[in-house]
Amino acid sequence: MRRAMSACLAGAMLVAGASHVAAASGTAPTKISGSTALALAGVIAPLSPILSGAEKKAVAMLFAANADIPYRKPIVVTADRIVCRTSNVDITLRNCEVTFGKKVKTVNGSTANEIFATEALAGIPADGAAGSNFESLSKLSCTIDPNAIRQKDGSGADCTFQPGN
Numbered sequence: 001m002r003r004a005m006s007a008c009l010a011g012a013m014l015v016a017g018a019s020h021v022a023a024a025s026g027t028a029p030t031k032i033s034g035s036t037a038l039a040l041a042g043v044i045a046p047l048s049p050i051l052s053g054a055e056k057k058a059v060a061m062l063f064a065a066n067a068d069i070p071y072r073k074p075i076v077v078t079a080d081r082i083v084c085r086t087s088n089v090d091i092t093l094r095n096c097e098v099t100f101g102k103k104v105k106t107v108n109g110s111t112a113n114e115i116f117a118t119e120a121l122a123g124i125p126a127d128g129a130a131g132s133n134f135e136s137l138s139k140l141s142c143t144i145d146p147n148a149i150r151q152k153d154g155s156g157a158d159c160t161f162q163p164g165n
Contacts, residue, residue: 029139029160032122037157038063038149041077041142043118047098047105048077059144067150077142084116089131124163137161 032040042063045056058071084096094112098105107115119135120126127134140161148156 029162030123031158031160033158034154035157036118036122037142037159038144039118040122040140040159041075041144041157043111043114044079044082044098044140044142045075045077047100047107048079049100049103049105050078051075058146062144062146062149067146067152069146069150071146073146075144075146077140077144079140081136081138082115082119082140083134083136084112084119086113086116086133087131088133093132122159122161137163 042059045051045059045063048056051059054071055075058069059075059077061069061071079098079100081099082096085093087093094110094116095106095108096112096115098107098115116135119137124135124137127136138161140159142157142159145156150156
């Protein structure tokens with residue numbers, strides 16, 4: 001009886017784990033909000049060729065803990081694809097390719113490290129191959145609402161994305 005219960009529990013855990021992985025890799029977008037969403041928008045906004053200078057400055061100010069900014073309109077930070085790579089062999093390697101439409105921006109060093117770490121914070125799983133660690137997402141869309149953030153109730157930053165390529 002005890003073995004049967006253990007086998008049932010192990011089976012249930014296996015199915016639950018498989019369901020979680022399937023959901024994470026399925027077509028449904030991942031949604032995050034609050035400080036993690038603001039962080040993800042905050043590391044991508046400076047690279048965006050789509051955002052105006054005023055929008056980039058507003059996101060930078062919000063990300064730097066300044067909720068009382070003059071910018072009032074919602075800001076949408078988007079990227080078609082983000083792929084970051086680090087290495088446990090070449091420990092100096094840190095780069096990310098961020099795609100905005102047909103434009104690809106490649107960043108290295110501390111900027112790439114910030115994006116890689118923020119993706120991990122947002123729940124993007126790392127994948128590895130031959131000494132490399134990869135994190136990637138696609139269809140990023142973050143809406144930052146300075147008026148809601150100013151209320152300091154945890155609202156005002158929401159992102160959706162697809163994990164993986």
